[in-house]
Each structure stands twice: as structure tokens, then as C-alpha cells.
Amino acid sequence: MDFALIMFVLLLITGGLWLLDRILLQRRRNESAKEPWWVEYSKSFFPVILVVFLLRSFLVEPFKIPSGSMIPTLQVGDFILVNKFAYGIRLPIIGKKLIQVNSPSRGDVMVFHYPENPSLDYIKRVVGLPGDHIRYRNKKLFVNDVVQEQRPEGDYNYVETALNFVHTERFREMLTVQGHAILVNPDAPNIHLGAVAEFPHRENCTYSEEEVSCKVPAGHYFMLGDNRDNSRDSRYWGFVPDNMIVGKAFMIWMNFGDLKRIGLSID
Template sequence: MNFALIMFVLLLITGSVWLLDRLVLQSKRTESTKEPWWVEYSKSFFPVILAVFLLRSFLVEPFKIPSGSMIPTLQVGDFILVNKFTYGIRLPIISKKLVEINSPNRGDVMVFHYPENPSLDYIKRVVGLPGDHIAYRNKQVFVNNVLQEQKPEGDYNYVETGLNFVHTKRYTENLTGHNHAMLVNPDVPNMQIGAVAEFPHRENCTYSEKEMRCTVPAGHYFMLGDNRDNSRDSRYWGFVPDNMIVGKAFMVWMNFSDLKRIGLSID
């Protein structure tokens, strides 16, 4: 469901009714004549819809985390806020960039339209920038042939939907100066080669059971989930083009299952 498109259509309808009433209908009504219900409702909702549309389109948009692909950084059920202007001001719906502000940095947690189905929004971490050479070998990330250090932090266990208990190892990963938490499941193979899809610029990548290598095309980004062995990401469906970027995640504003997470910044 394209919520922005629905909001835009409602904005056009209520705004058109408000304008029609202001220019034509209002002058034809007497003081004792009651406004038609459709005029009254449109005039009431138009400013509210306009404010929400502008807020969501250009400033901040809320999202809910539906899966565990970003554990431990983000938990299932987290409601997060996404900064819509960090990476530039874009036209709503078509995502055409109007003003260039910043480019994504390695380590950013970014929301984007899922390349395989742009009606869905995904959230992952930026690992590869345009022109980078990315390798994933033995569950370690190499950026431009430099190993990104992983510092062990002990065991990390969690329960998936369906009461499936998962045992992993927690690490602090240093992505060229950006430290963040991530998980590795020692019982899962390095890559699921059979799950790799065909995608644009597939020729930029090579795969084997032990290693994946990709060169990030211009204007694209390589994304990984922090829960490395429970994340379908750029290793499997390719690169995120700039025109599919939604914004940068920066804060957890609610989690009804764990109120202590309210207000946590997203690093």
C-alpha cells in the first residue's frame, strides 16, 4: 500500500472541495443555509491532511520494524522515526530529488524502497558506497580489501516469531570508524547461494560457497542487516539505487512490548 499516494489523493479531493466552496459555493449560500456534509468534512480534514502530508514527505516519517533482520540494533515491534531530508529533499511519491544535502555514509541505518517490490519499505545498514569493492567471506565484511574488525561480545539469544529459540554470537563491528552491534549465527552457512536472485548489475558480483564479492555501481548502495544470518539483503537481491532511498532512521519512539526502548537513538 502506497500511503503517500493515498494521502496525496485525499489531499487533492479535500483541497479541491475547499477551493470550490471558497470560490463558488460559499457565495451562493444564505446565512441560514447549512453547508453540505461533504463540504463540511472536506474543509475540516484538508488542513490536517495537508500538515500530515508535508510532515511525512519532507521532515519525519514513522515506520514499524516487522522482522528481526536488524537485531540487536532494532527489535521486532520497534516504532522508529526516519529523517526524510538527511539525504536531500525529494518530491513525494516519485522520489525525484530536488535538493542535494548529504549522501549516505557507511554505517547509516537507512530506509529504502525494496528493489524487488518498491511498494515495500526495507531497513538495513549501509555497508557499501558507490565504487566500493565489497566482499563477504567467513561471515566477515571486507571494504576495498580491508577487513572490518569484529570484536566479540559474547552470546546473544532471542526468540523468533513462532517461539523458535535462536542462539547467536554478538559482535561490535567497526565499519571504517562506525561502531555498531551485529549478530552471527555459527550454525548457519556463510551464504545461501540458491537464494541469490537475478538483479540489475548482477554482473558486478561473483559468488561461491565461501565468498561473495561485489563492486557497487555509481549511484547505488550495498546494504546488510545487522542480524547477518537472518537477513535477506544486498547479498541476495543486489543494490539500492539512490532514487529508492526514503531516509535515515534515527530514533525508536515506541515499543509496546519494551517501554525501555522509547527514545533510544539508532546508531
């Protein structure tokens, strides 16, 4: 069950019990009588749950990185903070946008509800905006037919959770002025065609062994993982609609395995 929904239900229960006692049961109770335990607990927990619910719904929400699809930008075990109002104020749980603030930009690291299973939250990098033509060909990203420069930064080796040693090459991809780090495995295929799913607006994309080419529909975004050959992203499950956006990742607040990562900004 969605955590925000759980918080909302608890908010209704504790607030309802507190209100019930205040307007009805309290009058029937002897002045010297002690409050029932469930009233005492409701009065104690309701303000705390309310503050947490409002903070997580409208300001900042924490997430944990469970996989290596965003290495080297994000490591497995990173606990990150996500700005919930960066792209607009939305109603909790249903996600309906009330106030438009900003729109996602190319290069943003964004959290969103996974289109194939909206109960899961995913994190990837925005590479395609509504109306963009995105091509990923021979490990190179093209945006509106312009190849995005990749500046070599040497080898990058890491160990997966199953203790598999992975060798990749690290590049700085200049999707934005400052760019961002990506990993490319030269021995991996350009795309695993058998893993491509059916998805809304699938007709906007064409596939071959060398490339995937997509026209991003209105109100949608094309997402890629920074660990390009170890990421299941828009190349495989399609576009992220605006109503599934959660927020913009901006900081690592904890990593129990590497305390030096605490406080790092997410670029």
C-alpha cells in the same frame, strides 16, 4: 497502495471540495443555510492532512520494524523515526531529488524502497558506497579489501515470532569509529546460493559457497542486516539505487512490548 499517495489523493479531494464551495457553491447558497456536511468535513480535514503530508514527505516519517533482520540494533515491534531530509529534499511519491544535502555514509541505518517490490519499505545498514569493493567471506566483511574488525561481545539468544529459539554470537563490527553490534550464527552457511536472485548489475558480483564479492556501481549502495544470518539483503537482491532512498533512521519512539527502548538513538 502507498500511504503518501493516499494522503495526496485525500489532500486533492478535500482541498478541491473546499475550493469548489468557496468560489462557486457558496455564492448560490442562502446566507442562513447550513454548509453541506461534505464542505464542513473538507474544511476540517484539509489543514490536518496537509500538515501530516508535509511532515511525512519532507521532515520525519514513522515506520514499524516487522522482522528480526536488524537485531540487536532494532527489535521486532520497534516504532522508529526516519529523517527524510538527511540525504536530500525529494518530491513526494515520485522520489525525485530536488536538493542534495548529504550522501549516505558507511554505517548509516537507512530506509529504502525494496528494489524487488518498491511498494515495500526495507531497513538495513549501509556497508558499501558507490565504487566500493565489498566482500562477505566466512562471516567477515571486507571493504575495499580491508577486513572490518569484529570484537566479541558474548552470546546473544532470542526467540523468533514462531517461538523458535535462536543462538548467535554478538560482535561489535568496527565499520565506523564507534562500531555497531551484529549477530553471527556460526552454524549457518556463509550464503544460501539458491536464494540469490537476478538483479540489475548482477554482473558486478561473484558468488561461491565461501563468499559474495561485489563492486558497487555508481549511484548505488550495498546493504546488510545486522542479524547477518537472518537477513535477506544486498547479498541476495543486489544494490539500492539512490532514487529508492527514503531516509536515515535515527530514533526509536515506541515499543509497546519494551517501554525501555523508547527514545533510544539508532547507531
